[in-house]
Amino acid sequence: xxxxxxxxxxxxxxxxxxxxxxxxxxxxxxxxxxxxxxxxxxxxxxxxxxxxxxxxxxxxxxxxxxxxxxxxxxxxxxxxxxxxxxxxxxxxxxxxxxxxxxxxxxxxxxxxxxxxxxxxxxxxxxxxxxxxxxxxxxxxxxxxxxxxxxxxxxxxxxxxxxxxxxxxxxxxxxxxxxxxxxxxxxxxxxxxxxxxxxxxxxxxxxxxxxxxxxxxxxxxxxxxxxxxxxxxxxxxxxxxxxxxxxxxxxxxxxxxxxxxxxxxxxxxxxxxxxxxxxxxxxxxxxxxxxxxxxxxxxxxxxxxxxxxxxxxxxxxxxxxxxxxxxxxxxxxxxxxxxxxxxxxxxxxxxxxxxxxxxxxxxxxxxxxxxxxxxxxxxxxxxxxxxxxxxxxxxxxxxxxxxxxxxxxxxxxxxxxxxxxxxxxxxxxxxxx
Amino acid sequence: xxxxxxxxxxxxxxxxxxxxxxxxxxxxxxxxxxxxxxxxxxxxxxxxxxxxxxxxxxxxxxxxxxxxxxxxxxxxxxxxxxxxxxxxxxxxxxxxxxxxxxxxxxxxxxxxxxxxxxxxxxxxxxxxxxxxxxxxxxxxxxxxxxxxxxxxxxxxxxxxxxxxxxxxxxxxxxxxxxxxxxxxxxxxxxxxxxxxxxxxxxxxxxxxxxxxxxxxxxxxxxxxxxxxxxxxxxxxxxxxxxxxxxxxxxxxxxxxxxxxxxxxxxxxxxxxxxxxxxxxxxxxxxxxxxxxxxxxxxxxxxxxxxxxxxxxxxxxxxxxxxxxxxxxxxxxxxxxxxxxxxxxxxxxxxxxxxxxxxxxxxxxxxxxxxxxxxxxxxxxxxxxxxxxxxxxxxxxxxxxxxxxxxxxxxxxxxxxxxxxxxxxxxxxxxxx
Numbered sequence: 110x111x112x113x114x115x116x117x118x119x120x121x122x123x124x125x126x127x128x129x130x131x132x133x134x135x136x137x138x139x140x141x142x143x144x145x146x147x148x149x150x151x152x153x154x155x156x157x158x159x160x161x162x163x164x165x166x167x168x169x170x171x172x173x174x175x176x177x178x179x180x181x182x183x184x185x186x187x188x189x190x191x192x193x194x195x196x197x198x199x200x201x202x203x204x205x206x207x208x209x210x211x212x213x214x215x216x217x218x219x220x221x222x223x224x225x226x227x228x229x230x231x232x233x234x235x236x237x238x239x240x241x242x243x244x245x246x247x248x249x250x251x252x253x254x255x256x257x258x259x260x261x262x263x264x265x266x267x268x269x270x271x272x273x274x275x276x277x278x279x280x281x282x283x284x285x286x287x288x289x290x291x292x293x294x295x296x297x298x299x300x301x302x303x304x305x306x307x308x309x310x311x312x313x314x315x316x317x318x319x320x321x322x323x324x325x326x327x328x329x330x331x332x333x334x335x336x337x338x339x340x341x342x343x344x345x346x347x348x349x350x351x352x353x354x355x356x357x358x359x360x361x362x363x364x365x366x367x368x369x370x371x372x373x374x375x376x377x378x379x380x381x382x383x384x385x386x387x388x389x390x391x392x393x394x395x396x397x398x399x400x401x402x403x404x405x406x407x408x409x410x411x412x413x414x415x416x417x418x419x420x421x422x423x424x425x426x427x428x429x430x431x432x433x434x435x436x437x438x439x440x441x442x443x444x445x446x447x448x449x450x451x452x453x454x455x456x457x458x459x460x461x462x463x464x465x466x467x468x469x470x471x472x473x474x475x476x477x478x479x480x481x482x483x484x485x486x487x488x489x490x491x492x493x494x495x496x497x498x499x500x501x502x503x504x505x506x507x508x509x510x511x512x513x514x515x516x517x518x519x520x521x522x523x524x525x526x527x528x529x530x531x532x533x534x535x536x537x538x539x540x541x
Numbered sequence: 542x543x544x545x546x547x548x549x550x551x552x553x554x555x556x557x558x559x560x561x562x563x564x565x566x567x568x569x570x571x572x573x574x575x576x577x578x579x580x581x582x583x584x585x586x587x588x589x590x591x592x593x594x595x596x597x598x599x600x601x602x603x604x605x606x607x608x609x610x611x612x613x614x615x616x617x618x619x620x621x622x623x624x625x626x627x628x629x630x631x632x633x634x635x636x637x638x639x640x641x642x643x644x645x646x647x648x649x650x651x652x653x654x655x656x657x658x659x660x661x662x663x664x665x666x667x668x669x670x671x672x673x674x675x676x677x678x679x680x681x682x683x684x685x686x687x688x689x690x691x692x693x694x695x696x697x698x699x700x701x702x703x704x705x706x707x708x709x710x711x712x713x714x715x716x717x718x719x720x721x722x723x724x725x726x727x728x729x730x731x732x733x734x735x736x737x738x739x740x741x742x743x744x745x746x747x748x749x750x751x752x753x754x755x756x757x758x759x760x761x762x763x764x765x766x767x768x769x770x771x772x773x774x775x776x777x778x779x780x781x782x783x784x785x786x787x788x789x790x791x792x793x794x795x796x797x798x799x800x801x802x803x804x805x806x807x808x809x810x811x812x813x814x815x816x817x818x819x820x821x822x823x824x825x826x827x828x829x830x831x832x833x834x835x836x837x838x839x840x841x842x843x844x845x846x847x848x849x850x851x852x853x854x855x856x857x858x859x860x861x862x863x864x865x866x867x868x869x870x871x872x873x874x875x876x877x878x879x880x881x882x883x884x885x886x887x888x889x890x891x892x893x894x895x896x897x898x899x900x901x902x903x904x905x906x907x908x909x910x911x912x913x914x915x916x917x918x919x920x921x922x923x924x925x926x927x928x929x930x931x932x933x934x935x936x937x938x939x940x941x942x943x944x945x946x947x948x949x950x951x952x953x954x955x956x957x958x959x960x961x962x963x964x965x966x967x968x969x970x971x972x973x
Contacts, residue, residue, distance in 0.1 A: 110589055110590065110593070110848060110849050111587055111589065111590070112628055112631045112632040112848065112849065112850075113632065114582060114583045114586075114628075115583055115585060115586065115587060115610075115614070115616060116612075116614075118583035118584075118585075119583070120580075120581070120582050120583070120625075120629050120632070121579075121580065121581040121582075122580060122629075122633070123578035123579055123580060123642060126578070126579035126580055126581055127578070127579060129579075129581075130579055138908070141881050141910045142905040142908055142909065142910055142911065143905060143910075143911070143912075144880075144881070144882040144885075144910055144911055144912030146555035146558070146559070146880060146881060146882075147553075147555055147558035147559060147561075147562055147881075148552075148553065148554060148555060148558055149552070149553040149558055149561075150546060150552050150553075151546045151547055151550035151551070151552070151661050152550075152584060152618075152647060152649070152661060153547060153550075153606075154546075154547065155543055155547060157542055157543065158542065158543070161542070171611070174585075174608070174610065175608075176606070176607075176608030176609075177608075178547075178606065178651070179603070179651060180548075182547070182548075184547060186584075193552075196544055196546075197552050197554075199544045200544040200545065200552070201554070205926060205929040205930060206916070207915050207916060209912070210555060215584060217584070219610070219611055229583050229584060237915060239916070240915045240916045242915055242916060242917055244898075244914075244915045244917075245915050248915065251902070255905070362898075365895045365898050365899065366898060366902060367899075367902060416542060416544065417542050417544065418544075448576075448578060449573050449576070449578060449579075450576040450578075453576075463797045466676075466794075466797050466798060467797065467799075470683070470798060470799060473574040473575060473687070476570070476574055477574065478573045478574055478575075478576055479574065479575070479576055480575075480576030480641070482676075483639050483669060483672045483674055483676045483677050483680065484638070484639060484671070484672045484674060485674055485676075494637060497637040498637060
């Protein structure tokens with residue numbers, strides 16, 4: 110029998126989970142700081158819903174976990190948290206606007222598993238539904254900057270672009286609506302395969318002259334101040350012009366939020382998912398491990414309408430746990446212990462086993478994280494377990510200690526000992 | 542297009558999610574108090590693994606979400622958190638024992654949806670792997686009592702039984718191994734259909750005389766002191782005797798843990814899942830809403846071996862979020878606000894919009910949960926939103942306030958106002 114988890118999925122053991130929990134709890138805390146409210150949807154959705162995302166259709170079936178339930182309903186595991194959110198908004202038109210919500214949960218994609226790419230992974234999303242103002246984009250980005258800063262990152266960039274600028278470029282280059290998705294799919298590979306290869310691939314699906322026009326227009330990135338002065342080559346497009354104005358507005362608002370220095374404009378940035386309609390963004394951490402973007406998002410004003418709701422503007426940002434974790438791990442940024450247990454209560458002999466349990470219960474009542482022996486082990490073996498687990502403190506309960514009402518507390522790292530009563534111990538280790 | 546979640550699943554909107562988060566965070570905190578470490582496994586597992594649970598086989602296929610992935614691997618969404626844990630233990634024999642871990646996550650069962658019964662729901666499990674001592678059972682039960690007490694429950698019962706006693710009863714009644722599972726399945730309905738119906742149903746699959754023997758032996762429940770004195774009708778079974786001794790040992794240990802008063806022995810209690818080998822338990826809350834057990838568990842010493850590992854004793858307890866939530870909701874035990882936002886920063890006119898954002902950012906930096914206008918609304922409409930959302934405080938930012946460096950803070954419930962500077966506000970609302 111296979112004892113490994115299914116291909117592309119992972120088990121998370123305690124030492125890793127403690128770090129993942131820290132990461133998720135930190136992100137959740139910042140979501141709350143910004144006034145986002147929690148929301149949750151099922152792991153699977155109807156195939157009808159999942160397949161409707163911009164131009165996806167049957168092709169989506171190859172990229173997701175698709176199945177029929179026992180009533181032959183077509184279903185799929187969700188591949189993101191935005192599509193379910195759009196369904197919820199359609200189903201609940203009564204929510205006061207803006208509807209600000211966060212979602213933290215697993216999503217599934219049937220990708221080829223490779224380094225840093227999994228079939229099951231966690232996403233943490235914050236969305237603002239109901240407002241057309243660039244304040245929303247700025248707030249989502251401020252939130253992301255805040256998360257990364259609080260996690261200890263110093264060097265990262267927020268890359269901005271606007272779907273309207275990309276659409277304008279298509280217009281100027283004379284690419285019809287039908288070809289757009291294909292062109293964007295090639296452009297999306299820029300980071301991976303470089304401009305030379307992209308141009309070549311474009312040349313295979315559109316005339317080389319058009320490919321050149323596109324590459325000239327988008328082949329630039331830099332600081333907002335230099336990039337937003339003018340948009341060379343696409344002045345003739347009204348929609349691109351609109352996009353430029355959106356970015357100018359957004360950059361100004363980001364400055365108010367105190368995050369101007371992180372911004373970079375990159376006209377070549379296309380985001381994979383096709384539901385975006387305005388500003389799009391991706392967040393990159395500068396690190397030895399080049400893991401690509403650790404998060405991104407954008408404006409998707411038409412998605413709710415696509416699912417049958419009233420036209421509803423919306424913006425969202427998604428932060429990926431897996432890549433952030435990888436960078437923090439490889440840069441030694443975690444300082445979580447490998448166990449959450451703070452204290453092990455040692456029964457020094459068999460006569461005091463009950464007392465050891467009672468001491469443990471006392472400390473737990475004060476919200477200290479406590480273990481005690483569950484194996485009938487002698488003192489030596491109990492201490493071996495304490496060391497194997499990396500539990501930082503041992504409290505010794507023995508007949509003499511019980512008589513005095515003071516217990517020896519040993520710092521397992523330094524070996525230093527102190528005699529403490531129950532009340533002092535509860536204060537020392539307790540959280541409440 | 543269907544805008545409802547798939548049959549048997551649910552969307553959780555913010556007001557409900559805030560309560561669910563509270564519930565889950567409380568349970569997690571108690572798991573940590575008891576020295577359990579976090580663990581996580583994938584949402585789906587191989588069909589081979591899922592079907593192997595005691596006597597399940599093909600029948601399991603009807604009760605779970607079964608599918609083939611694109612490489613024709615047979616898969617299923619997990620139906621509990623214990624089977625994946627057993628796989629993890631097989632895959633990681635090196636873990637120091639006892640291995641104490643908790644899991645909090647979704648599981649899926651293809652049941653007929655009905656009141657309080659869903660196809661997707663959360664479980665919170667704590668397990669102790671590697672010890673045969675009844676200390677483990679006692680600790681799991683103390684943990685459950687602790688969770689319920691901290692959530693505010695006063696009246697609840699822990700019902701105990703032991704698989705060995707049930708096996709002894711089968712032995713005495715002359716029920717062969719092959720029939721046992723069928724008999725247990727009927728006994729499991731006792732609470733639902735009553736002893737008369739159970740006897741009738743048993744009579745259909747075994748001789749009435751045997752049915753009577755069984756019903757006489759198990760038709761008793763009561764306090765440990767009365768129930769453990771002797772086990773009428775099953776003295777002749779060594780295995781039942783062993784079960785009685787386990788329960789005596791366990792009851793004694795529970796007293797040390799301070800939870801003796803919650804115990805009740807019920808010889809008729811069978812738990813649905815078939816991997817248990819020793820003590821089993823279920824937790825019942827006394828409430829108007831008779832929702833059945835809110836949690837349970839037991840000893841499953843053979844499961845790791847069944848999956849190809851070394852024989853490894855283990856005990857676990859599982860608490861169900863859904864039923865606990867339902868009771869707390871119907872008894873008015875939640876006092877969570879309907880929004881997590883504490884403060885809304887009001888821009889009194891358009892000239893101070895940037896300043897309002899900066900004030901909001903200052904408060905967020907101190908870990909207060911803050912919203913500000915994202916819709917370009919006037920003051921009146923901003924306050925309408927504050928009221929619609931139930932945000933408890935509004936901070937007014939206007940030209941005069943900015944000049945003074947003091948802002949009017951309004952308690953939205955009482956209408957009381959106070960003038961506070963930024964530092965005071967941060968202290969008032971901040972968490973850090």
